[in-house]
Amino acid sequence: xxxxLWRRIPFGVQAILFGSFLLLTxxxxxxxxxxxxxxxxxxxxxxxxxxxxxxxRIIAQDLSMVLKQPVLIENRGGAGGSLAADAVAKSAPxxxxxxxxxxxxxxxxxxxxxxxxxxxxxxxxxxxxTATPHILVVNKEFQAKNVAELLVLLKSxxxxxxxxxxxxGNSDHMAGELFLAMTGLQxxxxxxxxxxxxxxxxxxxxxxxxxxGMPVGLPLYKGDKLRALAVTSKQxxxxxxxxxxxxxxxxxxxxxxxxQGVFVPAGTPKEIINLLSTTILKLLEDPTKARLNKAxxxxxxxxxxxxxxxxxxxxARWKQVMEKTNIKLE
Numbered sequence: 001x002x003x004x005l006w007r008r009i010p011f012g013v014q015a016i017l018f019g020s021f022l023l024l025t026x027x028x029x030x031x032x033x034x035x036x037x038x039x040x041x042x043x044x045x046x047x048x049x050x051x052x053x054x055x056x057r058i059i060a061q062d063l064s065m066v067l068k069q070p071v072l073i074e075n076r077g078g079a080g081g082s083l084a085a086d087a088v089a090k091s092a093p094x095x096x097x098x099x100x101x102x103x104x105x106x107x108x109x110x111x112x113x114x115x116x117x118x119x120x121x122x123x124x125x126x127x128x129x130t131a132t133p134h135i136l137v138v139n140k141e142f143q144a145k146n147v148a149e150l151l152v153l154l155k156s157x158x159x160x161x162x163x164x165x166x167x168x169g170n171s172d173h174m175a176g177e178l179f180l181a182m183t184g185l186q187x188x189x190x191x192x193x194x195x196x197x198x199x200x201x202x203x204x205x206x207x208x209x210x211x212x213g214m215p216v217g218l219p220l221y222k223g224d225k226l227r228a229l230a231v232t233s234k235q236x237x238x239x240x241x242x243x244x245x246x247x248x249x250x251x252x253x254x255x256x257x258x259x260q261g262v263f264v265p266a267g268t269p270k271e272i273i274n275l276l277s278t279t280i281l282k283l284l285e286d287p288t289k290a291r292l293n294k295a296x297x298x299x300x301x302x303x304x305x306x307x308x309x310x311x312x313x314x315x316a317r318w319k320q321v322m323e324k325t326n327i328k329l330e
Contacts, residue, residue, distance in 0.1 A: 045081025047194025051213025128302025
């Protein structure tokens with residue numbers, strides 16, 4: 001049927017259409033051959049000094065050395081990382097604007113059907129980089145010395161204690177909400193525009209507890225500035241094996257991991273996606289791996305297929321979690 005339809009088109013028009021196809025194909029190949037020939041902008045949806053910003057900058061610096069073009073970070077904090085995601089989703093799909101995001105993106109897509117972009121269609125997962133637990137930290141003078149004592153304190157003061165996050169809907173916010181939902185306890189959520197200012201107020205005693213990202217919380221714990229009570233993964237964290245998991249500390253079944261990775265706008269040429277994916281995966285072998293380990297994160301290399309499966313499965317997972325626990329992003 002398609003062949004018959006093609007034959008009905010006048011020969012002259014056929015020639016023009018075929019020539020246009022060859023021209024577009026040639027242009028596409030020419031664009032890819034020159035990529036990149038200018039600076040690449042990486043949007044991060046959190047303030048400088050946050051966990052995702054720290055890791056994003058390490059990736060950007062090493063990627064710049066390999067691609068021989070500037071790879072520049074642009075922080076656009078707010079709305080749980082959705083402002084940055086929206087900017088990338090609506091940018092030209094040419095490989096020069098990319099997003100470095102965490103699972104807060106999947107959480108926001110799951111929770112908010114009224115986002116300014118379609119998180120299922122407007123962004124393409126490219127490559128997964130890390131998957132690291134959060135670290136539950138409190139002020140050194142805080143009354144609770146472990147998770148059991150924190151549970152007792154929360155029960156004795158319902159809705160009086162506070163917990164920080166780097167923004168509404170971010171991974172650390174949901175780590176706190178999941179903790180409260182699973183224990184049936186209450187606390188006041190205080191969102192910030194990044195992990196660094198959130199940790200600063202825990203240090204100052206204005207905030208009671210914080211499920212910090214490792215790049216923010218681990219140095220403060222190792223430097224004896226904050227007390228760490230537990231990590232949020234199923235297994236103990238190799239960077240601080242002395243700390244119990246939340247499950248070991250008494251919150252049975254608790255499991256929360258902060259993953260991070262790269263996204264591009266829908267419509268980005270497959271050749272560019274493949275180049276970014278393979279280049280970053282190679283960096284994660286060396287030397288970027290050593291720098292990320294030093295920053296306190298666990299490498300979790302995922303190719304495009306694997307990272308796409310994780311992203312979409314996380315959206316489905318958080319929809320179920322929110323329905324079961326009645327967690328609200330507010």
